[in-house]
Amino acid sequence: MRSTERNLRKFPLVLALLSLVSYTLADTCSCGYAQGADVIWTDSIETDFTAVRDIETFQDWAVQKWTSARNVSEAPYGRLREARNVVANPATGGDGSIGKDGSQAGLQLYVRSALEDDNTLVPVGEIFSKREDIQYGSFRAGIQTSSINGTVSAFFWYRNATQEVDMELLSAETTANNSTLNMVLQSWQSLWAGSDASKTAGFKKDVLPFIADDAVHEYRFDWTPTSVSFYVDSNHLWTNTLPDFVPSSPGYLVLNHWSNGNSGWSRGPPKEDARMIVTYVKAYFNSTDPVRQRDFSSACRKPSSDNICQITPQAEPPICRKPGGCEGGTMTVSSAASTGKVLSAILISIVGMAAVWLAGI
Template sequence: MRFSKMRFILPMALSFASYATADCECGYSSSIGDSLKPYIFTDLIESDFLHIPNITLDTDWRRQQFNMSAAAGRGPYGMNYSIEQVTSNPILDENTWSGNGEFGVDPGVQLTVSGGDPANGFVQTAEMDSAREDLLWGTYRAAMKLTLTPGTCSAFFWYFNDSQEIDMEFLSSQFNADNNTFPVNLVLQSVQSVQAGYNAAVTGNYVVANLPFNPTTGYHEYRIDFIPGNVIFYADGQILAKMNSTAVPTSPGHMIITQWSNGNPLWSSGPPPQDAVISISYVKAYFNSSDSVRETALTRRCKDPSAANAICAIPDQMLAPNPEGTNGNVSASTYFFSNQKNETNNQTVYRKSEATKAATAGPLSSIPLFVVISVIAMILL
């Protein structure tokens, strides 16, 4: 979140002087769009799916199990979202970032849509959601390798409800390797789009951008920056589109990665002729939380925003983070704060020992959140 300059700087800083310090304790900063000043985000989720051995044990994510009827999905087929369609294919050596996974090519978490005509009228589909649902303004990033098999919709999106939703959707039937056409549908769902029958195109909050690469031959980072009144979409660090709108969500939500098909010729098409698989190598989210417990945690850990490394800059991924090929061990070895010794103190990141302490651990403080934020803002201005 980007904050305005406020007062009460010195008293707040002095009140925290007795506590031990840690890197990044006051948050993570990122340049958003064309902004000349960074925005600060206080919480993070980092998932290195190349090395998480089993997605079923990852407390940051929940595989989904539910049915959607053909009528509800607005297609000729229903969909059966099954946890069996979300599987791990890790690189077994934690010090290696390239090569095949344990079960073959395309390491990471794999989401599969089953191919062929479904015998029971329900296509077998896949989805996983972030466990945390307190995600507000932030920068949300996922590295994925998509499928060229026609007949599915793959999506990375932020979601509160059907009228507050930010989507990056990839329709494999639209991909054409012969002429290098690889569209991504950038969608901001709103009350207006719901009233128009879920048609964001009539609201001005829908853009089709052509990716400058083939998303099915390697991994690329897809990114959504979400700040008050603005949403910016990226691919490998390059801006694809900006949406400045009153339709930008104002409620907290969660992240979703999915691949589905219901045979709708106007969207997913399909079902695919054979199994269609997408692979996710990582998700990185840096955001402000709506959870009062997390807000309190910030006041406890942010002792002195003026201290060196109290606010850490988030590296931008400007190249494809691809674990495949001769340079995979370099390109896929992206930066994780949670892999560093002292940069996720009091955060809640799966499998990171110093980051799994209770959010309320540490001495109590009566300093309100807005004062902490005021000091952080003053440092950046």
């Protein structure tokens, strides 16, 4: 009798655990990410860099460590990608905006002023997404550029020299009132023009109504089979629908901060160490990986409003409003394709806890 009464008293906790299962089921995005009424992306990479403490071990991003030798005909310096130029600066509390070094929290990508290798290489910071199966999607990054003249802050998708979607801000183009965004679509035409997209229809400049190094803003591009569109803080800037400039193959994402002394582009190198800050990346896309595609189909049996997550536009410059992290990006590193496996483990764990509790073990 006492055992029965004890177990009856445990039922409220069991019900709470089962309600957690229900909440988990409804919150998995197992049937993808809806962008408006007509577009659903199957996979995601969502990284809150204000919460990252060790970028070297982070599962979604790879710190780059390699050299681009200088080509004197194009630029006087090469680029030396080093781990020391990619620095995690996690939020330490308060409203989530201040990092451990007292500056804006987020991942810091440096361009150093001291040259290496007999003054031939500029030390720079760069990361790649570990996913290389990204084909079509919506890609957003919260970025604060450097105020030091002579560097390029860039967020882009890359396949090769003829398939690239790029957003670049040159610190040399920042004035006392505004900054300039360069929207770049590399193509066969740009390759034939000496890798200079500005000589093609795959290039556009736009003057932004703010100073990019003053605060974090969201830089975004949406890529479909027929177009590439560019946005800042969800304000549409340009759409290119010319077939020659819309990529069609899978690739990966890149964030970098660099200089090579090219007088027509980056200028520099900077006279002092320059820092670009990335607070988050939100990428929603389709995968060309057959395993990912199969996992998604398996996880998404019955699409509904409970298992399709809505992508929320960033309608204003992102700011931090909660302790320990930035509202502009949430630490959710698992993709929709792997949600089913994660969910199964959570479900088994919760049901197991309930069973053990009821058994009185």
